[in-house]
Amino acid sequence: MSLEDFLVENVEAIEQVEVILSPRFKVPFKIQAITENENAAIRKSCRKKVKQKYGQYTTETDQDLYLVRLVAACTVSPDFKNAQLQQSWGVIGEEALIQQMLTPGEYAELLNQIQLVCGFDLDVEEVKDEIKKPTKMETENCTTPTTASTSLA
Numbered sequence: 001m002s003l004e005d006f007l008v009e010n011v012e013a014i015e016q017v018e019v020i021l022s023p024r025f026k027v028p029f030k031i032q033a034i035t036e037n038e039n040a041a042i043r044k045s046c047r048k049k050v051k052q053k054y055g056q057y058t059t060e061t062d063q064d065l066y067l068v069r070l071v072a073a074c075t076v077s078p079d080f081k082n083a084q085l086q087q088s089w090g091v092i093g094e095e096a097l098i099q100q101m102l103t104p105g106e107y108a109e110l111l112n113q114i115q116l117v118c119g120f121d122l123d124v125e126e127v128k129d130e131i132k133k134p135t136k137m138e139t140e141n142c143t144t145p146t147t148a149s150t151s152l153a
Helices: 037-045 063-074 082-089 094-101 104-117 123-133 136-140
Strands: 017-019 029-031 049-050 057-061 075-077
Touching: 017 123, 029 049, 037 049, 037 063, 049 075, 063 075, 063 104, 082 094
Parallel strands: none
Antiparallel strands: 017 029, 029 075, 049 057
């Protein structure tokens, strides 16, 4: 492992994934992971100050707003920002479109698939084990050391 392994040209590109939500839609939705910078911006946009006792304020994240904005950011097709699509469904704004267009089950499935694509399902221990496994090339080039056997007879 070297620095070269982490250079942008040596890292796999983030691919789009097609998701079939239900028979209502004739074509699959296309989703794609976002970067942590984009995710942090979404999270930050969903924060609000809440007044506590004695005039103190705390910051809370509106989870429902965060999730619908995550869906909007990760969905490549359909384009929820498209004004014609919003007009067709009688809403203004991508978040309103998502909530109007999808049933609760479709929304939950789309969100689940987006979380998978973004890596929220990764088990750190599984990833560590996967990294430790030798590649096929390493296995083929590996020689098994031989040891002399000794008997105590």
